[in-house]
Amino acid sequence: MNFQNEPVIAGRMQRKQTYGVTVKNGKNTVLIGQGAPVVVQSMTNTDTSDVEATARQVAELARAGSELVRLTVNTSEAAKAVPLIRDRLDSLGYDVPLAGDFHYNGHLLLTRFPDCARALSKYRINPGNVGQGAKKDAHFADMIAVACRYDKPVRIGVNWGSLDQGLLERLMNENAERRQPWPVQSVMYEALISSAIGSADRAVELGLGQDRIVLSCKVSGVQDLIAVYRELSRRCPYALHLGLTEAGVGSKGIVASVAALSVLLQEGIGDTIRISLTPGPGEARTKEIVVAQELLQTMGMRNFAPVVVSCPGCGRTSSGLFQKLANSTQDYLRAQMPLWKDRFPGVETMSVAVMGCIVNGPGESRHANIGISLPGNGELPAVPVFEDGEKKTTLRGENIEGQFQEIILKYVESHYGSKP
Ligand code: SF4
Secondary structure, three states, X not given: OOOOOOOOOOOOOOOOOOOOEEEEEOOEEEEEOOOOOOEEEEEOOOOOOOXXXXXXXXXXXXXXXXXXXXXXXXXXXXXXXXXXXXXHHHHHOOOOOEEEEXXXXXXXXXXXXXXXXXXXXEEXXXXXXXXXXXXXXXXXXXXXXXXXXXXXXEEEEEEHHXXXXXXXXXXXXXXXXXXOOOOHHHHHHHXXXXXXXXXHHHHHHOOOOHHHEEEEEEOOOHHHHHHHHHHHHHHOOOEEEEOOOOOEEHHHHXXXXXXXXXXXXXXXOOOEEOOOEEOOOOOOOOHHHHHHHHHHHHOOOOOOOOEEEEOOOOOOEOOOHHXXXXXXXXXXXXXXXXXXXXXXXXXXXXXXXXXXXXXXXXXXXXXXXXXXXXXXXXXXXXXXXXXXXXXXXXXXXXXXXXXXXXXXXXXXXXXXXXXX
């Protein structure tokens, strides 16, 4: 085959068309699906009945960029706390919509605590955890009736760990009667997908609009998640929530989530994402937001904060200054974003290069909006800074970090400033 005349093109596929689901709190409207930018969401890990702690964590997640925050609603105390949390957030100026996560007793909590049902912007229903036999259908119908009454969207969230056992048993029996039975894993996939789509179709029969439904089928294996969502996306037009459940701790959790979600996003599948990380002791809950945003930004799907391009360093790197500068620049940019994003629209598309020596430093720095190339071993102690491809100045002396941040700030003010 002759490739000589073939252009090289980027490979991301068009977004799959899904129903658009609006999630509202006051004037804040978040659109999930219908080609809207992929929404970043997160979940609290506080005791929801603790109004102070939960409102504080929701505010922290919202400040970090969570566009929707889910909290567990598992007891009467938690249900009573929800409207108080909403009021607290509204009074502090945080209009991020709240989603309530219900299991087992959601039908009771949503009907007995109407203030909770009204204060939430979205309900998450797990069809595997709404009851057994005839009660299952009745409980599900009760929750959908509340969603219809208050015009709230729902996420029908099926989970590998709480799969509808009755449905699984039926599919296993049907499979056993096939002339060539499917592998057990395929029957499990089918059970997840059937549970989600069947429940959504039932909700529509009960009066909920198709544009009020988001679906998810969460599993903990990367290949399982990819297989399930490909099929789910092929078989239904509902907006899809992506997430690898029980992704794990540290780098394993991040890598597993990103590996699974990036394949699906690349194929145009997914309208909202959550990265389910187990925080390390003392680690901020907001890490999952940072990972979600960086995933979408590095894939070229959304921009949230200026990107720092930095080399890994090697034997040519002269000192710890390079590593320190790369990290402090990243931290500085992220810390400014709550202020900058309103004041300097477009700043989130800026790129900053921090490079360790002359080999790739000046070249990479010229590709970025702003670049700094530190001297490597044996190079003169001068630090050239580039702006928009041109050498702007040379820094010397002790406080390179502070001088560089001043240059970045001036660049931002002169290139993006349009609001007072
Ligand atoms: S730019 Fe220089 S310091 Fe950085 S990895 Fe390349 S050779 Fe090493």
